[in-house]
Amino acid sequence: MFSRSVSAARSGLLSRGFASSARANRKVAVLGAAGGIGQPMSLLLKQDPLVTGLSLYDIRGAPGVAADISHVNTHSDVKGYEAADAASALKGAELVIIPAGVPRKPGMTRDDLFNTNASIVRDLAVACAEHCPKAMICIISNPVNSTVPIWAEVYKQKGVFDEKRLFGVTTLDVVRASRFLGEIKNTDPKDVKVTVVGGHSGVTIVPLLSQTAQGKDVKGQQYKDLVKRIQFGGDEVVQAKAGTGSATLSMGYAGARFANSLIRAMNGESGVVEPTFVKSPLYKDQGVEYFASNVELGPEGVTKIHPVGSVSAEEEELIKACLPELKKNIEKGKAFVKA
Numbered sequence: 396m397f398s399r400s401v402s403a404a405r406s407g408l409l410s411r412g413f414a415s416s417a418r419a420n421r422k423v424a425v426l427g428a429a430g431g432i433g434q435p436m437s438l439l440l441k442q443d444p445l446v447t448g449l450s451l452y453d454i455r456g457a458p459g460v461a462a463d464i465s466h467v468n469t470h471s472d473v474k475g476y477e478a479a480d481a482a483s484a485l486k487g488a489e490l491v492i493i494p495a496g497v498p499r500k501p502g503m504t505r506d507d508l509f510n511t512n513a514s515i516v517r518d519l520a521v522a523c524a525e526h527c528p529k530a531m532i533c534i535i536s537n538p539v540n541s542t543v544p545i546w547a548e549v550y551k552q553k554g555v556f557d558e559k560r561l562f563g564v565t566t567l568d569v570v571r572a573s574r575f576l577g578e579i580k581n582t583d584p585k586d587v588k589v590t591v592v593g594g595h596s597g598v599t600i601v602p603l604l605s606q607t608a609q610g611k612d613v614k615g616q617q618y619k620d621l622v623k624r625i626q627f628g629g630d631e632v633v634q635a636k637a638g639t640g641s642a643t644l645s646m647g648y649a650g651a652r653f654a655n656s657l658i659r660a661m662n663g664e665s666g667v668v669e670p671t672f673v674k675s676p677l678y679k680d681q682g683v684e685y686f687a688s689n690v691e692l693g694p695e696g697v698t699k700i701h702p703v704g705s706v707s708a709e710e711e712e713l714i715k716a717c718l719p720e721l722k723k724n725i726e727k728g729k730a731f732v733k734a
């Protein structure tokens with residue numbers, strides 16, 4: 396009995412594994428691969444059986460990181476590339492994840508990173524437009540609310556923009572919401588799914604706790620504290636790291652999780668839904684062109700943008716506070732490229 400069920404499970408696994416590897420060559424490029432996020436995320440991507448090739452690119456240190464990770468005994472090939480090798484790094488990439496850029500120090504907002512990271516992201520967008528224009532693009536570099544519009548504007552100028560293939564990675568907000576609510580409820584976070592909408596900074600991060608079984612009865616001061624912790628959870632890490640960086644390990648985990656969801660959807664799995672920051676019709680009438688909400692992913696990227704759904708009076712207020720800030724961040728990104 397035991398051996399039958401094991402072998403059945405095994406043959407199921409094997410046939411699924413064979414089907415996806417036979418179907419799909421999934422080369423993933425990580426830009427900023429030698430950084431605090433880039434390294435652990437690349438390691439997790441090396442452990443993902445759906446990733447068939449890893450291309451690690453950075454202005455410094457990527458060949459060393461690639462040599463190290465390449466010894467992990469999974470089937471994907473790993474190569475490292477230096478600054479001058481962007482073309483080779485990007486050739487054939489089907490998915491590009493971008494954690495390149497400087498992180499926050501205590502007292503900084505994500506918007507304070509704009510001056511440095513905007514030009515890094517713009518230049519990487521130019522390179523991707525030239526060398527892998529059809530790849531799915533997942534942007535981690537902050538401020539995400541502005542770097543995603545920057546990427547889009549560069550792609551429009553280059554004539555290769557496809558809004559279905561551009562994602563701002565907000566998964567860390569979802570991961571934090573699940574963990575923090577799980578803590579309060581003393582529940583395994585894997586069973587706690589919180590949709591987080593809006594953007595990825597401070598008040599633009601809007602957790603929809605009323606839509607979860609565990610979160611809907613969190614009220615009063617506990618509700619306020621939980622929302623604040625989800626919105627400003629990144630500050631806990633920035634302060635604890637005391638000037639040496641921001642979230643890297645949890646972000647590496649979140650980035651690899653988002654990549655896995657996207658690849659599963661690219662490989663034909665249906666019903667893969669993740670909150671992510673995309674070009675969105677939801678608040679377009681209020682001048683907000685990009686918005687994170689639940690997005691169904693598919694072989695061509697965005698398949699369906701889910702509406703925000705029914706929200707509590709408190710969440711209505713949170714969305715009201717989010718929209719003007721988000722609009723400002725988006726416009727700043729667009730203006731940067733136009734200038």
Ligand code: NAI
Pocket residue numbers: 426427428429430431432433452453454455494495496497498499508512515518519534535536537538539564565566567568595640641642643646
């Ligand atoms: P880090 O400084 O440790 O690593 C950044 C890496 O980017 C470095 O290795 C650097 O050499 C590389 N880099 C810089 N310019 C580059 C270029 N033009 N091309 C290729 N590589 C380049 O920083 P960390 O901690 O990895 O953070 C990276 C970014 O991710 C920051 O902007 C940070 O704010 C953001 N972040 C985003 C989160 C999110 O939820 N979306 C969460 C946490 C951080």
